[in-house]
Amino acid sequence: xxxxxxxxxxxxxxxxxxxxxxxxxxxxxxxxxxxxxxxxxxxxxxxxxxxxxxxxxxxxxxxxxxxxxxxxxxxxxxxxxxxxxxxxxxxxxxxxxxxxxxxxxxxxxxxxxxxxxxxxxxxxxxxxxxxxxxxxxxxxxxxxxxxxxxxxxxxxxxxxxxxxxxxxxxxxxxxxxxxxxxxxxxxxx
Amino acid sequence: xxxxxxxxxxxxxxxxxxxxxxxxxxxxxxxxxxxxxxxxxxxxxxxxxxxxxxxxxxxxxxxxxxxxxxxxxxxxxx
Numbered sequence: 175x176x177x178x179x180x181x182x183x184x185x186x187x188x189x190x191x192x193x194x195x196x197x198x199x200x201x202x203x204x205x206x207x208x209x210x211x212x213x214x215x216x217x218x219x220x221x222x223x224x225x226x227x228x229x230x231x232x233x234x235x236x237x238x239x240x241x242x243x244x245x246x247x248x249x250x251x252x253x254x255x256x257x258x259x260x261x262x263x264x265x266x267x268x269x270x271x272x273x274x275x276x277x278x279x280x281x282x283x284x285x286x287x288x289x290x291x292x293x294x295x296x297x298x299x300x301x302x303x304x305x306x307x308x309x310x311x312x313x314x315x316x317x318x319x320x321x322x323x324x325x326x327x328x329x330x331x332x333x334x335x336x337x338x339x340x341x342x343x344x345x346x347x348x349x350x351x352x353x354x355x356x357x358x359x360x361x362x363x
Numbered sequence: 364x365x366x367x368x369x370x371x372x373x374x375x376x377x378x379x380x381x382x383x384x385x386x387x388x389x390x391x392x393x394x395x396x397x398x399x400x401x402x403x404x405x406x407x408x409x410x411x412x413x414x415x416x417x418x419x420x421x422x423x424x425x426x427x428x429x430x431x432x433x434x435x436x437x438x439x440x441x
Binding site: 175176233234236237240241243244245247248251252254255258259272277280 | 384387388391394395398399401402405406408409410411415416419423426427430431433434437438440441
């Protein structure tokens with residue numbers, strides 16, 4: 175569960191590009207189709223065809239295929255959940271990195287805009303260039319905290335611009351300075 | 364002439380134990396309930412009320428119930 179400050183709203187949600195999940199989904203579709211192809215090919219063999227013509231064998235194969243489809247369907251959504259919950263939330267005040275490392279492994283880190291030192295965007299390869307996805311690294315000013323890193327993010331340059339605009343806005347804010355009376359007396363002397 | 368090896372298989376003589384198939388279905392159903400529970404928990408807790416999460420949840424249950432219905436129908440027809 176994400177806890178935002180009062181008045182804080184999410185400006186942008188940043189996730190990996192849809193193509194990253196599409197590759198996994200495509201492999202599951204292949205896994206769903208292959209048994210049908212294999213079963214269709216075996217029907218070309220006469221003895222197997224006559225056995226399948228026996229209703230029980232065909233029904234057994236259909237039942238096994240249904241169970242297989244159910245397993246694939248669940249695997250698809252488990253992976254989709256991992257993909258969807260792995261996100262950067264960019265608010266007016268900070269970046270919240272929600273790193274969904276596994277179904278039971280979740281890491282949440284916050285980084286305020288005034289703590290950002292630099293942002294690096296890397297778009298590598300033909301597919302990344304045409305589909306517009308790449309890696310974003312946000313370097314923090316603190317040596318003790320680790321950098322924020324999101325691989326294969328969608329529209330990385332646009333995200334960099336948004337983060338930088340918020341960072342510049344924070345940097346330009348006028349800081350009020352409190353002067354103590356004894357400091358005033360010291361300057362007079 | 365080489366004999367077809369499949370002719371040696373007495374496939375039609377295989378007797379299918381329906382209790383075994385029902386046990387397999389119940390096992391699959393149990394696994395489905397556990398995974399669905401885990402997914403629902405994550406969507407509810409971390410989904411932030413997202414419309415995509417709601418759509419995914421509805422799609423997941425719609426298709427999985429259809430698959431289970433199909434499996435039960437096939438099993439009852441054996």
